[in-house]
Amino acid sequence: MGRRGKRDADAAPSEKPTVTFSPLAEFPPLREDELAVLRQVGQRWADALHDRPADWDELPLDPTLERYRHPPAPSRFGRLARIDMFKADEPRQLLATEATILPRGRLAQSLARFRRGVLGPPLASTAVLQERMRKLVALPVLSSDLLSSVAYGPEAMLAILVLAGGGALGLSLPLTGVLVLLMIIVGASYRQTVYAYPHGAGSYLVASDSLGPRFGLVAAAGLILDYVLTVSVSVAAGIGAITSALPGLAPLTVPLGLLAIAALLAGNLRGVRVAGNLFAAPTYLFIVVMLVLLLVGFAQAAGRGFTALPPPPITAVEGLSVLVVLRAFASGATSMTGIEAVSDAVPVFRPVEWRNARTTLTWMVGILVVLFAGLTLLIHLSGVVPHDGQTLLSQVARQTFRTGPWYGLVQASTAMILLLAANTAFNDFPRLLFFMARDDYAPRRFLHMGDRLAFGNGIVALSVAAALIFLTFGGRTQALIPLYAVGVFLAFTLSQTGMVAHWRAHRGRNWKRRAAINGLGAVLCAIVLVTAAATKFGEGAWVTVLAIPLVVLLAMRIRRHYDRMHLALALRPPSVPARAAGQPAEPGGTRDRSVGADDQESEESPQDVRHLVVVPVARLNLAALRALAYAASLGPPVFAVHLSPEQEEADRFREEWQTWGDHLRLETIISPYRAITAPLVQYLDSLHTLRPDVVLTVVVPELMVKRPWHRILHTPIDQRLRRALRSLPGVVITSVPVHLAD
Structure with missing residues (x-):
């Protein structure tokens, strides 16, 4: 080896994987063992969906936006049309343009423009190598x-x-x-x-x-x-x-x-x-x-x-x-x-x-x-x-x-x-x-x-x-x-x-x-x-x-x-629930769960999920009917629950429910202490305790106001329910928004 070759060999550092500061660090790939488990879970999906209808995966719109040859009307983002915010990149893949990061609202957009003036325009991820220094x-x-x-x-x-x-x-x-x-x-x-x-x-x-x-x-x-x-x-x-x-x-x-x-x-x-x-x-x-x-x-x-x-x-x-x-x-x-x-x-x-x-x-x-x-x-x-x-x-x-x-x-x-x-x-x-x-x-x-x-x-x-x-x-x-x-x-x-x-x-x-x-x-x-x-x-x-x-x-x-989060979210080999083997689920939610017996959230494929949709209804107005319609579209089982401060009001609401047609089952709770959120939370908690294997989907109508100060004029029931029930596994809170003009 010549002198130069010897010097270069001595100067070469030990081989180690190169670490670069890039956006990919936020999204680490799955390990080989995780991929193996993912294949097992995917097989269970295939078993569950083998008899699905031929048009099961058809969508009411084209998610690739290919059908929209003409730009649609301007949206809430101002003069920027929604179609202009994306462009075709690869099959079944869109590329978000810089316009997508603009926020909604005039004030928010003004602040965003000021921020861009101070900090400069955004840089694409591909520019990370250009940011290196000599x-x-x-x-x-x-x-x-x-x-x-x-x-x-x-x-x-x-x-x-x-x-x-x-x-x-x-x-x-x-x-x-x-x-x-x-x-x-x-x-x-x-x-x-x-x-x-x-x-x-x-x-x-x-x-x-x-x-x-x-x-x-x-x-x-x-x-x-x-x-x-x-x-x-x-x-x-x-x-x-x-x-x-x-x-x-x-x-x-x-x-x-x-x-x-x-x-x-x-x-x-x-x-x-x-x-x-x-x-x-x-x-x-x-x-x-x-x-x-x-x-x-x-x-x-x-x-x-x-x-x-x-x-x-x-x-x-x-x-x-x-x-x-x-x-x-x-x-x-x-x-x-x-x-x-x-x-x-x-x-x-x-x-x-x-x-x-x-x-x-x-x-x-x-x-x-x-x-x-x-x-x-x-x-x-x-x-x-x-x-x-x-x-x-x-x-x-x-x-x-x-x-x-x-x-x-x-x-x-x-x-x-x-x-x-x-x-x-x-x-x-x-x-x-x-x-x-x-x-x-x-x-x-x-x-x-x-x-x-x-x-x-x-x-x-x-x-x-x-x-x-x-x-x-x-x-x-x-x-x-x-x-x-x-x-x-x-x-x-x-x-x-x-x-x-x-x-x-x-x-x-x-x-x-x-x-x-x-x-x-x-x-x-x-x-x-x-x-x-x-x-x-x-x-x-x-x-x-x-x-x-x-x-x-x-x-x-x-x-x-x-560590606890990774353990809770780690992919696990799918277990066979008792009802999948033709046996009814036991009261109290007991079923065969070989992995994570103390974890009540193991629904990883469609046949593992059994849900119950609950719709809290205060009065039969447009917001309540929209929430009921959305819940019914999810399929049975669905029922509604109404909290009343007195028996007289409960009877009156039942008559209104009969007038509507009694299309869904109605449960009424009398709350003599006039509390609304707390009894509702306790009721849902009791349902969850009786059958922890059943996923409770709570559909709540939500008024969407245009002015921020209008929020103080309304009671945010959906937010209270989320705060109270977020600690319970297997409870989903879904909001059905009803937008007020002004």
Whole structure:
């Protein structure tokens, strides 16, 4: 094998199924065992329908719309004719046009047009591949969180050291060296993650795959808190940069922050590619401006022989100790948040996905190391110290650019990158919920892709949670940072530990070297995790420590619900009811049910269903007669039930029933306490208890009003019945609408 062939073989990742974010995730195919059971159920249908009439499957209209050569009259959708909303695609298949998603009503249509103007027109599912990003777009989109942390990471570290007095500030340089080493090791570790999981895998998938589902949930909980806090901290820091340059805006911190979150929400709902194009320029501007700041600042320092300017006198609040140093280290480590964004988002890259992701990750870590180390050194040489009212970066920029527009450019670019740093969370948080929902640990609505091919439900959930936290803490960055490090480094630790287990299980070329890199990353991340949890527990980290197990418990409860749902809805081999063998069903509903004996809803083929239609009738008007006609069209057995407050009214109603012709059996219930819904519900419940094998179909007339406020003028009997009877298996509520003109 030649040298190039050897290099390509070594670079090729392990073969794993490709995971793409597509609408198909909401509709998983049936397994082979489910298909086998489905064939058995289908055979029972064939047995039940073998003697059906020849015209049994004929329909009164053509569902393919082929017969309608001329467009029908406009419908309630306005000028759009119903036929124009669909077009023939394949035999017995129609293709819905964009017009079908327009809602009814003028107000709803106006809101839909406004939404389309803000978010853009809907995208077809086939456009999902076009929404992928190239490296030049992916770098700013996925690195904005990581790179923006240099604006507050060094300050967070120095804010702890300054408590021990001015002499302790010199420790920032060795701490920066350790943090740079940690960044490089963790970055190399995540390169290994992208290599091992080319289909995309963050801490949740790696920990679940290698350590078990429980560890995966713990990592996911840490990441969920990390992403929510990423938005809150980034927006708080961005607004802080604005108020540092314009102190008059300080009272508007909270409204400005909420407005920024709303803008990020709208931008990301427009789709991945559009959001990337919108937010790419500010990230590149920040990188360029920071490099210019470092070059000019170091040039000025070189003019004085790189002698550090003395900081202002600082009174020590507490003595210098190992605890203070560890707290400063943990605070500075928050600059690494967002480093795993690439491993989460591998599927959004253009092919070859994993190779482009690794290249982007390398550039991200390299830029982070240069900016973090350079800015910390420049802060040390400039002699500035943290104080309220102005960020360290603002002080350095004022000292470096004494005249000209550069100071304003530094603050503007910093504010933009900090505000847009939340965009990384907007990219990764919905994908994390996608993977969790796919495993049934999160609501399945997070699998849904919106009309712009974005995971809108996850984006909205992140926006609401971040806005609540931002509002609760009043937009103060330092108050939020103690909550920050625990969750993210917990996820880092579990991810790197899971990678060690992965290499040991799969082995392969150079697996020991790869495991060593991930093992070192796991140890260093664990040190930061323990340090942050111990030293910042009283400052607010206890909230994260408490929230993580609560999120895990919630996810497990969700999984338990879905497990029960899958068990209840799973296809089962058909059983043979007693009456199918020529035996009458026993009172009380006993019958042969070999599978799911405690489940009273096993009707999977026509011969399994025996139903009884019940029509509640208050008075014999048009609505009642329509409901009775519909019920009779379903076929026997059918009967009506009337609730009366007094015997006199019951007798009168029976006379009216006889006048109508007594075409159906009538049962009357006297309700001396004048209640209507409750006795009716109890009566239907009693019928169901007597024969749980009989499906009760309750046909209720429903008045459909044109004005929303007209609803309060009518009693919604059908809705009350649904709420009261929805817990009973084998009870169906059917509404027969009667539309009022106005």
